[in-house]
Amino acid sequence: MSLDIVIIGLALSSSWGNGHATTYRALLRGLAAEGHRTLFLERDVPWYAENRDLPAPDFCRLELYGAISDLTGRWAERIRRADAVIVGSYVPEGREVIDAVAALRPRLLAFYDIDTPVTMGLLDEGRDEFLAARQVPLFDLYFSFSGGEVLDHLEQARGARAARALYCSVDPEHYQPLPGEPRWDLGYLGTYSPDRQPTLEALLLEPARRLPDRRFVVAGPSYPADIDWPANVERIEHLAPADHAAFYSRQRFTLNVTRAAMIRMGWSPSVRLFEAAACATPVISDHWRGLDELLPDGEAILIARGPEDVVRALTDLGDEARLALGRAAQRRVLARHTGRARARDLAEALHRQARAAA
Template sequence: MTKPLDIVFIGLSLTSSWGNGHATTYRALLRGLARLGHRALFLERDVSWYAENRDLPRPDFCNLALYSDRAALIRDYGERIAGADAVIVGSFVPEGIAVIDEVLARAQGVRAFYDIDTPVTLARLERGDCDYLARHQIPALDAYLSFSGGEVLDVLADHFGAVAPHALYCAVDEDRYRPLDITKRWDLGYLGTYSDDRQPALERLLLEPARRLPHLRFVVAGPQYPAGIAWPANVERIEHVGPEDHAAFYAAQRHTLNVTRQDMIAAGWSPSVRLFEAAACGVPIISDRWRGLDELLPEDEAIVIADEAERVVAVLAEEPPREARERAARAREIILANHTGTNRAAQLLALLSGRAARRAAASPERPKASATAFDPRR
C-alpha cells in the first residue's frame, strides 16, 4: 500500500487516560500513523467517567468523534466505516459485540480487532462473560491484533480460530518520552491504576523495601487504591499523573518499578506501556518476572528482574549508580529501535497491506460472523 490509508479506529478512549492504558497506546500509534502520512478517524463512546477527565480533548494527529450510542455510531459514521481501507475495533468498547457485528456487515476494507487486553479477553471468552467480543466473531475477522505475543498467538489460531493473529504491542511516543534533567525526588516509584492482582507484587517489591529502607523515598501514583492500604511513612501517594507529566515523573525517580497483572504473567510476552515509557525516559527499571521479558529487555543488561524484596533492597542500597545508568541506556536503545509509535505504525501498515492483498486475491464473497462458528474440535 503506497497511497495514504484511511483507517477508522473504534476504541475505548483516546481523549482520557484516566484509569486505563488504552489512551496512551492509541495516541502513540496514531501519532506514528500521522508521521507516516496516513489518515485516521478515532470514534469514542461519550461516557461520563472519561468526559470528566479528558486530558486530550482535541488531538492534532487524527480526527476524533464522540458518539452517544451504537445507533448514533452507525447513523453518523456508517458510510465512513463502509468505505475505509481498514476498520479496527478495540477491546473493552461499550456494546463491543454489536459494534463488531456492524463492522463485519458493513466494512469493505480490512476488518481487525485490536486486543489491548489479550490475556483478560481470552480468560473472559473461556468463562463466557466477555461483553466486547464474541467467540464466534473471531474467525470472521481479517486480522486479530494482540497485545500479547509468543504462545498466545498459537492459542488464538488453534483454539479460537483467529485467521491472522499478530502481536501488536503497545508503544511509546518517542517525542514525548525522553530523558529530562530533573532533580531526583524518589529512590523508587510506581505508576499504575490499582489492581487486586497487581497489589501483592507492589507490596512485595515496593512497600516492603520501603519499610526496610526508611531513609529512602518512594512513590506510588495512580487512581482507585483502597483506603485501607497501610502505606509506609516514606511512600508518597499521588492520585493521578497525566500523560503530559509522565516523563517528568519518571525522571524524578532513581529507579522505577514495573509490576504485571496475573493474566499477563500467565500469558507471557505481554509488555505494558509503562515499561516502554520508563525505558524511553532513560530510567533504570526493576520489574517482576514473566516469560518473554528477558527477550525484550535482557536481564541484568537492560533491566533488573526481581522476585523478592531482597533483590530490590540490594539494588537500591548497594548497587553503584554507574551500573544502573548503563542498564537504563541499554534499555532506551532497545526501545527506541523497536517499540516507538512510528515503529508500531509501520508494523500495523505492513499487516494491513498483507491482509488487503490476501483479501483481493480471495473470492469476493466475504464470510459473515453470523454464518461462521468456531468448532473446538478443529
C-alpha cells in the same frame, strides 16, 4: 501507499484509569507521521468526559459517539469506505459494536486486543460483553498486544484467521529524560488492580518498610482507602501523560508490575515499561516469559522475585551501573518500540492482508 483507517477504541481523549489512551496516542502519531489518515471513534462516557487530557488531538480526527446507532447511522458510510476498520478491546458494549460494524461489511475488519490475556480469561469464563468467542473468526486480522504462544492459541484454539503481535509503543517526543535530581528511590505508575497489588506490596511497600530512610512513590487512581501505606511512600492520585516523563526522570528506579493473567501468558509488555525505558529510567520488574527477549535481565532491566532483590538494587547498585542499565533499555526501546515503528508494523500487516484478499 497511504491508508484511511477507522479505529473504534476505548479511549483516546482521556488517560484516566486506563493504559489504552497512551497506547493509541503513540500509534496514531506514528500513523500520521507515516502519512496515513485515522478517524478515532470513542464512546462518550461521563468518567472520561470529566477527565479529558487530550480533547483535540492534532494527529488524527477524534469523534465521540453516544450510541451504537451513531456508528450504523452517522458513521456508516465512513466505516464502509475506509481501507481498514479496527475495533479495540474493552470498548463499551463491544460485542454489539462488533456485530454492528461487521454488518456494515467494511473492506477490512480487524481487532486490536490491548488486553489479550484478560480477554482470553473472560472468554474462558463465558463472559462476552466486550468480545464473543463466535466473533473471533469474523476479523480479517486479530492484532494482539501479547506475542509468543498466544498467537498460536488465537489461531488454533480460537479460530482467528490471522493473529499478529502489535505490542504497545512509546512516542519518543513525549517520553525522554528530563533534567533534575532524583526525588524518589523507587516509584510505580499504574491504576489499582487487585491482582497486581500483592506484587506491589512485595516489591515496593515491603522494601519501603525495610528502608525507612529512602523515598518511594505510587501514582494512579482507585487504590482502596484501607491500604497501609508506609510513611515514606508518597501517593499521587492521577498523573496526566504530559507529566509522565518528568515523573520517571525523578526516580532512581521505576517498578514495572504485571497483571496475573499477563504473567501466565507471557510476552505482554505494558506501555509503562516502554515509557519508562524511553526516559532512560532504570526498571525493576516482576518476571514473565518473554521479558528477557525485550530487555535482557542485568543488562537492560533488573528482574525482582522478592523484596530482597529490590532492596539489593536500591542499596548496592552504584550510579554508574544504574544509569548504564537505563541507557541500555532506552536504546532498545527507541530502536524497536516507538509509535512510528509500530505504525509501520500495522500498515504493513494491513497492506499484506488487503493484497491477499484481492
